[in-house]
Amino acid sequence: MDSELKQLEAQPQQMWDYFSLDSKYSELGFSTRAIHCGNEPDGKFGGVSPAIDLSTTYAQPYPGQPMCFDYARCGNPTRLALERNLASLENAKYAFALNSGMSACVTIMQLLTQGEHVLCIDDVYGGTQRYLRKILTEKQGIELSMIDFGNLDDVRAAIKPNTRIVWAETPTNPTLKICDIAAVAEICKEKGVMFVVDNTFMSPYLQVFYLKHQYQKQNPLNLGATIVVHSITKYIGGHSDVVMGCICLNDKELYDKLFFSMKSIGSGASPFDCYLALRGSKTLAIRMERAMQNAQQIAEYLESHEKVEKVIYPGLQSHPQYELTKRQSRGPGAMISFYIKGDIKTAERFLRAVKIFTLAESLGGVESLIENPALMTHFSVPPEQRKILGIDDNFIRISTGIEDLKDLKDDIKQALEKA
Numbered sequence: 001m002d003s004e005l006k007q008l009e010a011q012p013q014q015m016w017d018y019f020s021l022d023s024k025y026s027e028l029g030f031s032t033r034a035i036h037c038g039n040e041p042d043g044k045f046g047g048v049s050p051a052i053d054l055s056t057t058y059a060q061p062y063p064g065q066p067m068c069f070d071y072a073r074c075g076n077p078t079r080l081a082l083e084r085n086l087a088s089l090e091n092a093k094y095a096f097a098l099n100s101g102m103s104a105c106v107t108i109m110q111l112l113t114q115g116e117h118v119l120c121i122d123d124v125y126g127g128t129q130r131y132l133r134k135i136l137t138e139k140q141g142i143e144l145s146m147i148d149f150g151n152l153d154d155v156r157a158a159i160k161p162n163t164r165i166v167w168a169e170t171p172t173n174p175t176l177k178i179c180d181i182a183a184v185a186e187i188c189k190e191k192g193v194m195f196v197v198d199n200t201f202m203s204p205y206l207q208v209f210y211l212k213h214q215y216q217k218q219n220p221l222n223l224g225a226t227i228v229v230h231s232i233t234k235y236i237g238g239h240s241d242v243v244m245g246c247i248c249l250n251d252k253e254l255y256d257k258l259f260f261s262m263k264s265i266g267s268g269a270s271p272f273d274c275y276l277a278l279r280g281s282k283t284l285a286i287r288m289e290r291a292m293q294n295a296q297q298i299a300e301y302l303e304s305h306e307k308v309e310k311v312i313y314p315g316l317q318s319h320p321q322y323e324l325t326k327r328q329s330r331g332p333g334a335m336i337s338f339y340i341k342g343d344i345k346t347a348e349r350f351l352r353a354v355k356i357f358t359l360a361e362s363l364g365g366v367e368s369l370i371e372n373p374a375l376m377t378h379f380s381v382p383p384e385q386r387k388i389l390g391i392d393d394n395f396i397r398i399s400t401g402i403e404d405l406k407d408l409k410d411d412i413k414q415a416l417e418k419a
């Protein structure tokens with residue numbers, strides 16, 4: 001026992017040391033990184049897929065000098081494997097795997113002190129909005145402004161002396177507005193505030209572009225964001241069977257502060273969940289490609305249909321930020337929103353008539369989902385705010401999955417006929 005512990009002592013001492021070893025992956029393509037980083041055959045028996053390490057505590061060679069992990073709330077080997085994988089996908093130095101996407105948000109907001117200010121994009125995820133409005137603002141003395149990030153002068157003007165965090169999502173949910181990440185990052189840098197990008201809707205695979213003649217990845221962090229967060233529950237997990245979130249970043253000082261938040265509030269992810277997320281991440285690129293092909297075809301079909309009033313999809317030329325999407329992303333994603341001609345009754349008839357699309361909240365899984373934001377995901381957004389954002393009763397949101405295109409199209413066709 002003693003000699004085994006001695007041997008382990010020779011390994012890197014701190015969790016973050018492991019991240020620095022991963023620079024060897026940095027020149028490899030997305031799927032190669034997704035499949036190999038964090039998934040190395042284990043040292044003892046060569047297991048090709050990572051073990052689920054369930055230990056809650058780890059033996060220490062000397063009192064108070066753990067080897068790498070001490071208590072599993074703070075970190076464990078399966079979580080570290082996933083964190084290395086996620087960091088690699090976001091071109092980040094460090095990552096945290098948290099027990100939900102909301103946990104990622106809350107862990108970051110622990111950095112704030114009473115009286116500080118958060119500037120958030122107006123059309124933000126319903127859960128984020130609820131937390132910001134009902135807890136952070138009403139109970140914890142944080143100031144909040146929510147504005148459209150479409151006009152950069154408005155963003156600059158809304159940053160106050162007490163602003164600490166600017167929070168964006170792109171595309172936004174559910175109206176799919178695109179935020180110019182590089183431009184907002186520049187403003188944040190100039191003003192000395194943190195810029196957080198919730199990258200859930202695009203996934204690490206799509207929110208990146210490659211400069212034409214050189215192999216240079218431009219993820220949000222490369223474009224100047226301080227932190228990228230994901231709800232892993234969506235595309236990274238990809239199979240609608242795990243709730244998880246993550247934080248990716250480059251700054252070691254900030255990593256230490258967030259590590260302190262994470263271990264203090266207990267927001268770290270469980271080993272079982274980390275295993276599932278690692279498994280999902282391996283196929284992220286091919287799932288995204290397929291879902292996006294389906295989305296493009298369905299969006300075009302909807303746009304041509306007489307029973308549809310308007311389609312919002314960043315891959316359609318009718319989208320006001322079609323060019324920006326092309327400049328900043330590898331593709332327009334797999335989320336579509338549209339207004340059906342008619343009222344809430346028409347929308348309800350349509351939603352009841354779909355057979356392959358599942359009427360459900362959430363997104364990013366292999367199965368196609370469909371929903372009515374006004375009654376479902378965005379019900380907690382105040383009605384007057386919904387009106388401003390355009391989340392009307394006849395507004396419908398689709399997350400295209402990876403089923404066969406023909407079946408999805410036929411399904412929409414017959415449901416529109418019944419509407």
Ligand SMILES: *Cc1c(COP(=O)(O)O)cnc(C)c1O
Pocket residue numbers: 100101102103125127128169173198200201230231232233234243244245
């Ligand atoms: C789902 C979602 C979240 C919250 O993630 P959970 O894993 O459900 O806690 C945050 N942001 C966006 C954009 C989401 O879609």
